[in-house]
Amino acid sequence: MKINQEVAKALMEGKPVVALESTIISHGMPYPKNVETANLVEETIRKNGAIPATIGIIDGEIIVGLSHSEIEEFGKRKGVVKVSRRDLPLVISKKLWGATTVAASIIIASKAGIKTFVTGGIGGVHRGATETMDISADLQELAHTSTLVVCAGPKAILDIPLTLEYLETMGVPVLGYQVNKLPCFYSRSSKYAVDYEVDTPKEVAAVMQAKWELGLTGSILLANPIPEKYSMDNAEIEKVIQAGILEMNAKKIKGKEATPFLLSYVKEKTHGESLEANIALVVNNAIVGAKIAVAYSQLKK
DSSP: OEEOHHHHHHHHTTOOEEEEOSHIIIIISOTTHHHHHHHHHHHHHHHTTOEEEEEEEETTEEEESOOHHHHHHHHHOSSOEEEOGGGHHHHHHTTOOEEEOHHHHHHHHHHHTOOEEEOSOBOOBBTTHHHHOOBOHHHHHHHHSOOEEEESSBOTTBOHHHHHHHHHHTTOOEEEESOSBOOBTTBSOOSOBOSEEEOSHHHHHHHHHHHHHTTOOSOEEEEOOOOGGGOOOHHHHHHHHHHHHHHHHHTTOOGGGHHHHHHHHHHHHTTTHHHHHHHHHHHHHHHHHHHHHHHHHHHHO
16 A cells, blocks of 8 residues: 555644545546546645545555546546455456545545545445345445545435435444435435534544544444535436436446446436536535544644
8 A cells, every 4th residue: 555645744743634535536427527526626625724635546556645647547547447345355466447435445544544534425225225235335334444434425326214224233323514414415405314413523523532432443424415506406306316227227237337327327317417516515525524634633632
């Protein structure tokens, strides 16, 4: 594992660092929007007092803190493997390029000593999982890896109630940032309650400290709602998702290809509105994540 010099120095000095995934670059958005968004998110984290560390795998080597040119290559390169926990040993041993999912990213962030991770939305229990058993590895990793994960809630294409039930069983607290209802990725709110509402970065940092000093391993999920300007109507998005699932099933798309297909389908049917929403929510999460990383760093000192 190679840690970028700036990131390594910040960690050694106890400065705030925020980890970021690379799947959103290689599999989440089209080029050049993916690269523009990745650079914007990094810049946003810097503006809010923390050091960004985008994680990826290049020729079998884990990189914590991709350079601008490496991010550009991830955005353009074809055939980059989407990497979760199960894929890590294969991608490393075969010296491939790999874009890390939430699960792989928090494993690597934890090994590097980074406690705050920012993403768009987490994976979870897929619709129809009672028959298919299609459950994202993100959930298992949240149960076992001690990181704060800042997101805009589970991806809207998932079975939200079952995802929340799974997180409860695994002992992962679901916090709402200044809200008491779960944000649903493209939409600011849903009918599902979060476990607790937290209102400031300092309050979140105190929860992080309390959990891990008690020896309770596992992540904390912070659901931060998309900015109001970009929030989309729940009912309209649901119609599009249902149609996308029907098409996905007809084409027999499953496993790790399901999420990219559905997100692409939603983008097409909303005439790009969902892509703009996706970018806005990731940037918003970066602001909140950086502020929490700063607060946690101060608390630890």
